[in-house]
Amino acid sequence: MKSRVTMVLTGVALVLATAIPGAALAERPSxxxxxxxxxxxxxxxxxxxxxxxxxxxxxxxxxxxxxxxxxxxxxxxxxxxxxxxxxxxxxxxxxxxxxxxxxxxxxxxxxxxxxxxxxxxxxxxxxxxxxxxxxxxxxxxxxx
Structure with missing residues (x-):
């Protein structure tokens, strides 16, 4: 059970890590x-x-x-x-x-x-x- 929760949290963290920097870069000066x-x-x-x-x-x-x-x-x-x-x-x-x-x-x-x-x-x-x-x-x- 613990490993499934860890896998889900890791997946969510990976999605956020890839989505947030992309959005932040779009707003930054070039x-x-x-x-x-x-x-x-x-x-x-x-x-x-x-x-x-x-x-x-x-x-x-x-x-x-x-x-x-x-x-x-x-x-x-x-x-x-x-x-x-x-x-x-x-x-x-x-x-x-x-x-x-x-x-x-x-x-x-x-x-x-x-x-x-x-x-x-x-x-x-x-x-x-x-x-x-x-x-x-x-x-x-x-x-x-």
């Missing part, structure tokens, strides 16, 4: 390997006055492990970020950080390009002092 057919999205380092490094925390509404670089297939994406690196300016209050869309940017990605995305602090805008910007676009150097 990360790809570095190469000429992919776009690199970079958010770290390269800080300057009023420009802050960021980490990516979601793609098209799907949460991801925070990271400062991504490789994605060409296409349009909404990226959600958080500031990393140096301390935030005093004018960056919780009220302004809580505004809808304060930490999102929509980008159209092309293969073979590197997209540097950063946070920009506007010292003169106390209502919305922080925006996510496309700081620079270059070829990423992988030959086709």
């Amino acid at each position: 990360f790809v390997s570095p190469g000429a057919d992919a776009a690199m999205i970079h958010g770290g380092s390269g800080e300057a006055r009023d420009i802050y490094a960021i980490e990516f925390i979601a793609i098209d509404g799907q949460r991801i492990e925070p990271r400062d670089a991504l490789w994605l297939e060409p296409g349009e994406y909404e990226l959600e970020v958080r500031i990393s690196g140096r301390p935030l300016p005093r004018t960056l209050t919780l009220r302004s950080r809580g505004e809808d869309g304060f930490n999102r940017i929509t980008v159209e990605l092309e293969a073979g390009k590197r997209y540097d995305i950063r946070a920009h602090h506007d010292r003169h805008d106390t209502r919305r002092p922080y925006t996510v910007i496309l700081h620079n676009v270059t070829d990423h150097g992988f030959a086709r």
Whole structure:
């Protein structure tokens, strides 16, 4: 009797193990390997006055492990970020950080390009002092 219950539970576990990852993968962003057919999205380092490094925390509404670089297939994406690196300016209050869309940017990605995305602090805008910007676009150097 015990072995039959064990076999049934093992079968159920196998079905769940194969069904759940497939469903979860369908909802995950399409990360790809570095190469000429992919776009690199970079958010770290390269800080300057009023420009802050960021980490990516979601793609098209799907949460991801925070990271400062991504490789994605060409296409349009909404990226959600958080500031990393140096301390935030005093004018960056919780009220302004809580505004809808304060930490999102929509980008159209092309293969073979590197997209540097950063946070920009506007010292003169106390209502919305922080925006996510496309700081620079270059070829990423992988030959086709």
